Every structure is written in structure tokens, then in C-alpha cells.
Amino acid sequence: MQGSDAVELVRPDTLEEALAAKAERPGAVPLAGGTDVMVELNYDHRRPEALVDLTRIAELATWSASGGHVRLGAGVPYTRLIDELGDTLPGLAMASRTVGSPQIRNRGTVGGNLGAASPAGDTHPVLLAAGAEIEVASVRGARRIPADTFYTGVKRNALAPDELITAVHVPSAAVPAEQFSKVGTRNAMVIAVCSFALVLRDGHVGAAIGSAAPTPRRVPDAEAFLAAELPWGTDAPLPDSLKRRFGELVAAATEPIDDVRGTAEYRTHALGVLARRTLTWAWDDHRGSVRACA
Amino acid sequence: MRVNLTVNGERRRADDVWEGESLLYVLRERLGLPGSKNACEQGECGSCTVYLDDVPACACLVAAGQAEGREVRTVEGLADGDALDPVQQSFVDAGAVQCGFCTPGLVVAAHDLLRREPDPSDEEIREALAGNLCRCTGYEKILDAVHSAAGAR
Ligand SMILES: Cc1cc2nc3c(=O)[nH]c(=O)nc-3n(C[C@H](O)[C@H](O)[C@H](O)COP(=O)(O)OP(=O)(O)OC[C@H]3O[C@@H](n4cnc5c(N)ncnc54)[C@H](O)[C@@H]3O)c2cc1C
Ligand code: FES
Ligand code: FES
Numbered sequence: 446m447q448g449s450d451a452v453e454l455v456r457p458d459t460l461e462e463a464l465a466a467k468a469e470r471p472g473a474v475p476l477a478g479g480t481d482v483m484v485e486l487n488y489d490h491r492r493p494e495a496l497v498d499l500t501r502i503a504e505l506a507t508w509s510a511s512g513g514h515v516r517l518g519a520g521v522p523y524t525r526l527i528d529e530l531g532d533t534l535p536g537l538a539m540a541s542r543t544v545g546s547p548q549i550r551n552r553g554t555v556g557g558n559l560g561a562a563s564p565a566g567d568t569h570p571v572l573l574a575a576g577a578e579i580e581v582a583s584v585r586g587a588r589r590i591p592a593d594t595f596y597t598g599v600k601r602n603a604l605a606p607d608e609l610i611t612a613v614h615v616p617s618a619a620v621p622a623e624q625f626s627k628v629g630t631r632n633a634m635v636i637a638v639c640s641f642a643l644v645l646r647d648g649h650v651g652a653a654i655g656s657a658a659p660t661p662r663r664v665p666d667a668e669a670f671l672a673a674e675l676p677w678g679t680d681a682p683l684p685d686s687l688k689r690r691f692g693e694l695v696a697a698a699t700e701p702i703d704d705v706r707g708t709a710e711y712r713t714h715a716l717g718v719l720a721r722r723t724l725t726w727a728w729d730d731h732r733g734s735v736r737a738c739a
Numbered sequence: 740m741r742v743n744l745t746v747n748g749e750r751r752r753a754d755d756v757w758e759g760e761s762l763l764y765v766l767r768e769r770l771g772l773p774g775s776k777n778a779c780e781q782g783e784c785g786s787c788t789v790y791l792d793d794v795p796a797c798a799c800l801v802a803a804g805q806a807e808g809r810e811v812r813t814v815e816g817l818a819d820g821d822a823l824d825p826v827q828q829s830f831v832d833a834g835a836v837q838c839g840f841c842t843p844g845l846v847v848a849a850h851d852l853l854r855r856e857p858d859p860s861d862e863e864i865r866e867a868l869a870g871n872l873c874r875c876t877g878y879e880k881i882l883d884a885v886h887s888a889a890g891a892r
Binding site: 456479484492498548549552 | 740757758759761780781782783785788794795796797799800801802804805807848851866867869870871
């Protein structure tokens with residue numbers, strides 16, 4: 446693990462300095478919680494010319510809520526997201542609770558999950574289903590990228606080489622009908638074999654799959670079907686036929702591969718099951734809120 | 740590069756640190772604190788768990804330079820002089836230590852749990868220690884140790 450090649454470590458105190466460093470050397474690798482980057486360094490899988498430590502930049506580690514949205518700084522660790530935003534962003538908090546272990550959640554961040562853009566990253570399906578936007582910045586200015594167009598390939602995202610992720614903007618849940626579920630080989634410390642997120646909001650449905658295609662992605666046919674068929678505003682239970690059809694449409698949208706964690710066939714099957722279950726839970730949330738209002 | 744940090748209440752300085760080096764390496768190889776163990780270097784085993792600014796983290800996944808100016812507390816910093824911390828004493832008494840490789844990380848993680856939850860259930864203990872692997876004990880004695888430490892505090 447001793448250093449062979451020189452790596453520079455840049456430690457900016459402000460976002461401005463960090464963006465200047467990234468503009469000067471686009472090959473520099475941002476370092477947030479380090480739970481992906483340090484593994485690669487320890488195992489010599491990566492020898493970047495420079496690392497840019499983002500953990501000293503206070504503004505990346507804050508969040509704020511206004512106008513039905515939360516702006517969550519890219520550097521807020523999962524543990525704080527869970528503790529501080531569990532009620533406001535229930536879907537994202539649910540996904541965060543399934544990440545790694547307490548030690549990993551104390552350091553790992555949503556910004557790092559997005560930077561790594563692994564098809565198995567747990568926050569991606571929720572960000573997609575919730576209609577989140579990724580805020581990125583460079584010395585050239587800031588822009589927002591809809592989660593829909595952020596994931597461009599296996600471990601690839603829409604960031605330009607001089608850009609950093611600064612925050613995610615997530616609609617907060619007026620009614621907490623948001624669910625995330627993942628299949629893994631045990632309860633703790635598992636990378637998702639496949640995962641699914643569902644958000645129900647005022648006649649709108651967001652649904653997305655993880656680990657079942659080259660990128661995390663939404664499932665538009667299944668979303669449109671549910672939006673049209675759900676008995677919105679009532680506390681009626683859902684017919685089994687509706688849940689089954691939803692599960693089929695989700696399964697049909699997968700494009701999985703066989704790997705060490707599971708076969709393609711298993712993933713497609715499991716996603717149909719996850720879809721039916723999360724629909725039952727999310728609809729129960731919706732019914733609860735309808736009854737509370739009545 | 741030089742890294743200045745506070746370790747177990749003392750100001751320390753490490754020189755000739757490689758920029759990509761982990762905090763774990765600095766603690767063990769440069770500061771003479773071999774308590775935190777190096778078993779996987781990928782965040783999977785938890786045997787390197789230390790407090791970083793009072794938050795438990797895998798020292799193998801923290802770049803040493805990220806600890807500049809910060810406070811680290813390792814398993815060596817839990818005892819009060821010769822008196823072991825109740826968590827350490829309970830691990831000894833309950834027979835929760837076999838080869839002992841996992842113990843320092845487990846002790847720090849259990850110490851943190853008991854600060855937050857003075858009387859945890861089995862389930863809460865399992866959840867809090869989910870990032871710490873033990874190949875020897877089968878975890879039952881570890882659960883006993885944490886319960887008895889909770890009683891002793
Ligand atoms: C033991 C273990 C278990 C894990 N379990 C899970 C799991 O269950 N689910 C899961 O989804 N992930 C898991 N991970 C992976 C990892 O913890 C997550 O991807 C985490 O969100 C990474 O965040 P970080 O802050 O540690 O990122 P880092 O490691 O610091 O960075 C990750 C990537 O993002 C880039 N990056 C970081 N911040 C920014 C930014 N602001 N702008 C631009 N680029 C940036 C980095 O350059 C790097 O490419 C696990 C990792 C370990 C070691
Ligand atoms: S050595 Fe750090 S988690 Fe295993
Ligand atoms: S006692 Fe040997 S690994 Fe836990």
C-alpha cells in the first residue's frame with residue numbers, strides 16, 4: 446500500500462477552490478466519504494494524478510427545505526440523512542438505511558453514490574422515482590440534471606470532467622407513500638442483487654429499478670399503467686390483478702445480466718415480486734393518509 | 740506530506756505520509772498504534788473501526804490527509820489508565836475474545852452503540868455490529884458481552 450506514484454492531495458475549504466482545482470486538472474478524483482475511492486486506492490485499482498478532498502467544504506454537508514423540495518448537499522453522510530430527513534424524504538432514507546454498515550453510512554454520501562454511478566447503487570432508484578434533480582457545478586457555472594438523464598452507462602454519468610456534484614433536489618413527501626426494497630443475500634452489508642423504488646404522489650407515479658439493467662432506470666409503462674388505474678383519493682384496497690399486472694410490466698422493463706450475485710432470470714422474477722410488494726406497502730401509506738384526512 | 744491530528748487526546752504528527760495512504764496505515768505504521776487491525780482494507784470487516792471526530796468509521800477508508808486537524812480515538816484510547824472501559828472488561832469476562840483480531844473494532848462499535856442506546860436489544864446490537872466480522876466466536880458471546888457492558892455502565 447506504500448506510495449509508488451505521486452498522487453497530489455488537494456484540500457479545498459470552499460466549493461470555489463474545489464471547482465478551481467477541478468478546472469485546472471480535470472483528471473483529479475473527488476474524494477468524499479472514500480468508501481468507494483479508498484477501496485480502489487488500497488487495492489491499487491486506481492492511481493489518480495490527484496485527489497480533491499471534499500470533506501472540508503462545509504456547504505456540501507448541509508441541507509435545506511423549501512417549497513416542497515429538499516436541497517440535500519452532496520456531502521451529507523447517510524447517517525445524517527436518515528436521522529435528520531427520515532420523515533421528509535422517506536424513500537431516500539429507506540434506501541440509505543440499507544447501505545453497507547453503520548461505519549459505511551457514517552462516511553458514505555449520496556454525492557459519492559452518484560459519482561460512482563454503479564448500477565447497484567441504492568439511492569439511484571429512489572432519486573429516479575422521486576423525480577430528483579442533480580445539481581452540478583464548475584467554474585463555468587451551475588446546472589441541474591434530471592435524474593432521468595444522469596446515468597449514461599455502467600458506472601458512467603453525465604458529469605463533465607471539470608464538474609462536481611453539489612447537491613440533489615428531491616421533492617419532499619407531503620404524504621409518505623414512498624418505498625424502496627432490495628434483494629440481497631443477507632440482511633446487512635450487501636450489494637443489491639436487484640432493487641426497486643416506488644413513489645406515489647397526487648396521481649403521479651414514479652417507479653425505478655436498480656441492478657437490473659446497464660443503468661438504474663425508470664419503468665415508464667408500469668408508471669403510466671398505475672397512474673391510470675389506481676383508485677386515487679380513496680382508501681380502497683387494490684385488486685390482486687392490478688398488482689400482478691404492475692409486477693409484469695416492471696419485469697418486462699428489465700434488461701439484466703447473469704453475474705456472481707444472481708442470474709438474469711432470477712432478477713427479472715425478483716423485481717416482479719418487489720414491485721407487487723412495494724405497491725402494497727406504498728398504497729397502504731396512501732390509504733392511511735386518506736383516512737387521516739377524512 | 741505531513742499530517743497533524745489529535746489521537747487519543749494527544750497532538751500527533753506523521754511525516755512522509757503518501758497522499759493516498761489510509762488513516763489506518765498512519766495509525767499502525769507511523770504512530771505506533773497497532774490496536775486497530777488491518778484485515779481487509781475494503782470496509783467489509785470493521786476491524787479498523789476508530790472514532791473520527793466522535794463518529795465511528797473504518798480507518799482503512801479514510802485518507803490520512805482527510806484526518807488533518809481532526810480528532811481520532813482508537814481502541815487504545817478507551818481505557819482510563821489501567822482501568823479497562825466496561826466494554827473491554829465485558830469482552831474479556833464474557834469470553835467474547837478468541838483470536839482477538841476482530842475485537843478492537845467490535846469494542847469501538849459497541850462503545851458507540853452504548854453511548855447512543857444504554858440498554859440495547861439483541862436486534863439493536865446485531866444492527867450496530869453488522870459492519871464487524873468475527874470468524875471465531877459465532878457472535879453469541881459478543882452479544883453477551885455487550886449486554887453485560889450495558890449493565891455495568
Ligand atoms: C463495505 C461496503 C459496503 C457498501 N455497501 C453499499 C450498499 O449497500 N449500497 C450502495 O449503494 N453502496 C454501497 N457501497 C458503496 C459506497 O459506500 C457508496 O457508493 C457511497 O455512496 C459512496 O459515497 P462516498 O462519499 O464514500 O464516495 P467516495 O468513495 O468518496 O466517491 C465515490 C465516487 O464518487 C466521486 N465523487 C464523490 N463525491 C463527488 C462529488 N461531490 N462530485 C463528483 N464526484 C464525486 C468520487 O470521485 C468517486 O468516483 C459500499 C461500500 C463498502 C466499502
Ligand atoms: S480493514 Fe478496514 S474494514 Fe476491514
Ligand atoms: S475472535 Fe477471532 S475473529 Fe473474532
